[in-house]
Amino acid sequence: MGHLTRRSVLRGSLVLGAASVLPVPRVARAAPTTASVWFAQGFVQDEDVALRKAVADYEKASSNKIELSIIPFAPERQKIISALTSGVVPDVLDSNPNEILQIYAWQDRWVDVGDVVESQKGQFSETAIESSTAYNNVTKKRAIYGVPLRAAVVPCHIWRPLVEKAGFKIEDIPKTWNAYFDFFKKVQDGLRKQGERKVYGMGFQVTANGVDPYNLFIAFLVAYGGQGIVTKDGKLHLDDPKVKEAAIKAAAYLGGAYRDGYVPPSAINWNDADDNNAFHAKLMVMDVDGTLSTEVAMKEKHPEWYFKDMVTHGVPGYPTDNSGKPVPAVVGVTQGLIPKGAKNVTVAKEFLKYFIQPKVLSEFVELGLGRWLPVMPAAAKSPFWQDPKDPHLKGYVQMGLLGPTLPDYYVYNLAMAEVRTQHVWSMAMIDVAKDGAKPEVAVDKAFKRIEEIFAKYKAA
Amino acid sequence: MNSVSAVDVSRPALHRRTLSRSLRGSLKGGEYTWALAFVVPYLVVFVTFVAYPVVYGLWMGSDASLYRELFADPIYQSTVVNTILYLALGVNVKMFLALLLSGFFMRPGRWMKALLLIFVLPWAVPQISTFISIHWMLNGEWGFLNNVLYKFFHIEGPSWLNDRWMALGAVIVSHIWKWTPFWTLILLAGRMAIPLEIRDTARVDGATGLKGFVHITFPLLANLYLICTLLSTIFLLGDFNAVNFVSGGGPANSTHVLATLGIRDAFEIAHPRLGVAAVMSALPLVIPLVIVLMRKLRTTEVQL
Numbered sequence: 001m002g003h004l005t006r007r008s009v010l011r012g013s014l015v016l017g018a019a020s021v022l023p024v025p026r027v028a029r030a031a032p033t034t035a036s037v038w039f040a041q042g043f044v045q046d047e048d049v050a051l052r053k054a055v056a057d058y059e060k061a062s063s064n065k066i067e068l069s070i071i072p073f074a075p076e077r078q079k080i081i082s083a084l085t086s087g088v089v090p091d092v093l094d095s096n097p098n099e100i101l102q103i104y105a106w107q108d109r110w111v112d113v114g115d116v117v118e119s120q121k122g123q124f125s126e127t128a129i130e131s132s133t134a135y136n137n138v139t140k141k142r143a144i145y146g147v148p149l150r151a152a153v154v155p156c157h158i159w160r161p162l163v164e165k166a167g168f169k170i171e172d173i174p175k176t177w178n179a180y181f182d183f184f185k186k187v188q189d190g191l192r193k194q195g196e197r198k199v200y201g202m203g204f205q206v207t208a209n210g211v212d213p214y215n216l217f218i219a220f221l222v223a224y225g226g227q228g229i230v231t232k233d234g235k236l237h238l239d240d241p242k243v244k245e246a247a248i249k250a251a252a253y254l255g256g257a258y259r260d261g262y263v264p265p266s267a268i269n270w271n272d273a274d275d276n277n278a279f280h281a282k283l284m285v286m287d288v289d290g291t292l293s294t295e296v297a298m299k300e301k302h303p304e305w306y307f308k309d310m311v312t313h314g315v316p317g318y319p320t321d322n323s324g325k326p327v328p329a330v331v332g333v334t335q336g337l338i339p340k341g342a343k344n345v346t347v348a349k350e351f352l353k354y355f356i357q358p359k360v361l362s363e364f365v366e367l368g369l370g371r372w373l374p375v376m377p378a379a380a381k382s383p384f385w386q387d388p389k390d391p392h393l394k395g396y397v398q399m400g401l402l403g404p405t406l407p408d409y410y411v412y413n414l415a416m417a418e419v420r421t422q423h424v425w426s427m428a429m430i431d432v433a434k435d436g437a438k439p440e441v442a443v444d445k446a447f448k449r450i451e452e453i454f455a456k457y458k459a460a
Numbered sequence: 461m462n463s464v465s466a467v468d469v470s471r472p473a474l475h476r477r478t479l480s481r482s483l484r485g486s487l488k489g490g491e492y493t494w495a496l497a498f499v500v501p502y503l504v505v506f507v508t509f510v511a512y513p514v515v516y517g518l519w520m521g522s523d524a525s526l527y528r529e530l531f532a533d534p535i536y537q538s539t540v541v542n543t544i545l546y547l548a549l550g551v552n553v554k555m556f557l558a559l560l561l562s563g564f565f566m567r568p569g570r571w572m573k574a575l576l577l578i579f580v581l582p583w584a585v586p587q588i589s590t591f592i593s594i595h596w597m598l599n600g601e602w603g604f605l606n607n608v609l610y611k612f613f614h615i616e617g618p619s620w621l622n623d624r625w626m627a628l629g630a631v632i633v634s635h636i637w638k639w640t641p642f643w644t645l646i647l648l649a650g651r652m653a654i655p656l657e658i659r660d661t662a663r664v665d666g667a668t669g670l671k672g673f674v675h676i677t678f679p680l681l682a683n684l685y686l687i688c689t690l691l692s693t694i695f696l697l698g699d700f701n702a703v704n705f706v707s708g709g710g711p712a713n714s715t716h717v718l719a720t721l722g723i724r725d726a727f728e729i730a731h732p733r734l735g736v737a738a739v740m741s742a743l744p745l746v747i748p749l750v751i752v753l754m755r756k757l758r759t760t761e762v763q764l
Contacts, residue, residue: 081727081730081732082732104730198601198602207711207712208709208710208713209708209709209710264600264601265601265619265622266600266622268619268622268710268711268712269621269622269707269708271708281602283602417730418729421728421729422533423713426712427534427712427713430711430712434711434712449534452532
């Protein structure tokens with residue numbers, strides 16, 4: 001054995017150092033036909049299976065390779081923001097949350113994918129196309145930065161056995177907005193008489209966490225006639241008396257239902273999954289919640305719940321406004337995005353073009369049990385969505401794709417994304433619900449904050 | 461005149477030689493190369509994992525407009541109040557309890573060792589799952605605590621997490637419950653390091669019980685206690701888990717602390733620089749703490 005000398009140690013260190021560097025270029029020199037894709041994990045496993053199948057089919061159909069990362073919903077959001085901040089980005093990612101498209105388009109962080117969307121433009125719903133656009137504050141133009149993949153609206157989910165236990169039938173539920181929700185107060189009163197201490201009429205998410213409370217408030221705002229709060233030109237209309245009246249009515253109804261004891265007290269602290277869990281535990285009669293996750297999560301485990309006990313009110317069933325007119329559904333569209341700095345934009349675009357072929361996209365949402373809606377109206381006519389044996393799908397797709405729909409307001413003005421994330425509407429609901437504030441006062445406070453937020457995005 | 465003198469020409473070379481000599485110090489020949497070989501890896505690690513993140517963080521939070529935006533946030537003020545309360549109560553109650561308990565665990569006996577083992581369990585179990593359990597236990601409608609109250613006493617318990625002060629109290633109590641065992645062990649080790657002769661001599665002089673604690677034990681532990689308190693304050697300032705998983709920052713964003721507000725701004729509002737600014741706004745408190753801590757650690761006297 002040779003002596004250990006200074007030179008030999010240094011030489012050895014150099015060799016080791018060089019060896020550790022060697023694999024790096026191999027990673028950096030990944031095949032030019034590889035693209036990395038990030039996607040949010042599904043609520044049910046079938047969603048991930050559907051995604052993996054679409055990816056595998058693409059790999060088979062092309063010579064390209066997709067490095068797919070399926071990441072839980074909340075961590076994916078953090079990962080996306082970290083990636084965009086650091087500049088080390090994947091080639092494709094999904095809009096998690098949806099408004100991330102508009103937030104980072106403002107900063108010119110996405111590749112224009114107008115050519116990708118163009119390949120199937122005639123197939124998409126108008127709402128899906130509108131939702132794929134965003135204002136770029138660097139180029140001072142609006143462009144298509146998202147590729148519509150799937151969508152969701154906010155239907156009502158009801159437990160039939162609880163309604164019947166209170167002495168009512170599902171058919172007794174009124175059709176107009178206030179009467180519809182008031183019905184569940186009567187159901188709760190009936191259940192109390194039956195000795196149910198802890199079952200509540202409505203699962204309103206009167207909380208300042210997650211995306212649910214915003215969706216809930218917007219559904220009520222639109223139903224009360226406040227649809228014009230932000231118009232297509234991006235302008236805010238808080239001075240419109242109809243908008244103000246609608247906001248006051250929404251805060252009054254949602255906060256009032258909580259204050260009067262028709263919503264579980266813990267709802268004030270709920271996160272996105274908590275209302276699903278409480279509903280599954282039969283702790284409330286009805287829930288207003290986005291997607292069909294509530295139902296599909298139980299399809300395999302409790303088929304009798306899915307096919308018999310759970311009722312989904314899309315269309316028909318979803319209430320009209322108080323004058324009997326249909327209420328447009330506000331649609332959130334998940335988009336495929338290509339960040340600027342992506343290493344392989346060509347493959348990324350090719351993959352997305354493949355993915356949005358009507359057959360592929362239909363299969364993707366159908367294999368995912370229909371938790372998400374398709375974004376192409378023709379897909380809604382498939383035997384899957386029109387299956388007469390399925391109690392949920394037909395009404396859901398009618399509500400979110402074939403009936404009157406609207407894109408979410410952050411599509412028209414990015415400021416509305418911050419209104420959502422800062423939970424401005426939640427605070428108005430909670431002010432009424434918990435602190436006993438007058439709805440007018442709570443809404444004035446919310447409007448002041450909304451104006452401050454909009455002032456930051458003047459260029460839009 | 462633009463002429464360059466010989467002195468001027470030789471100046472850079474002279475400067476280089478002086479610099480090289482000052483770097484080498486008393487090291488000669490190969491010793492200098494050895495020193496470099498050992499120092500360079502450390503420097504690389506330090507620059508990559510310490511200096512760069514700190515400088516990057518400072519850079520991210522360096523824009524004054526971020527602080528204007530932060531102060532305009534309606535929940536920022538209540539967040540600062542929460543942070544102060546969380547630190548003041550969380551650290552001091554916990555450290556005081558740890559001080560008392562460390563005395564209790566000094567008692568002899570095998571059963572005391574067994575009790576100590578049970579006592580450290582809250583610290584040993586993973587914190588996220590325990591905080592989530594506490595969150596569910598405190599649920600007003602179907603939580604364990606209210607169910608017990610109803611079943612055994614027919615009392616309808618309150619919605620523990622629906623009120624700002626009760627929710628913040630729950631966070632503080634959870635933190636104290638989780639971390640008291642750790643600091644108790646540290647102070648117990650400190651107590652055990654006090655030489656037996658000192659304690660025996662004091663006992664002979666009549667310094668037993670409270671007198672012994674006030675005149676002997678505490679003065680000898682004071683430095684350790686202060687260092688532990690400072691360290692715990694710095695740790696707690698960056699603590700995210702207790703608030704996030706026990707109260708979730710609710711109700712209505714009323715129990716956020718700076719760490720959770722920073723995460724919310726960075727990832728929910730999708731404004732990472734604002735998130736960094738939220739955390740950086742604690743610097744006026746952190747810097748004096750670190751300075752005092754460093755001074756205490758530099759103490760050369762023999763102190764426990």
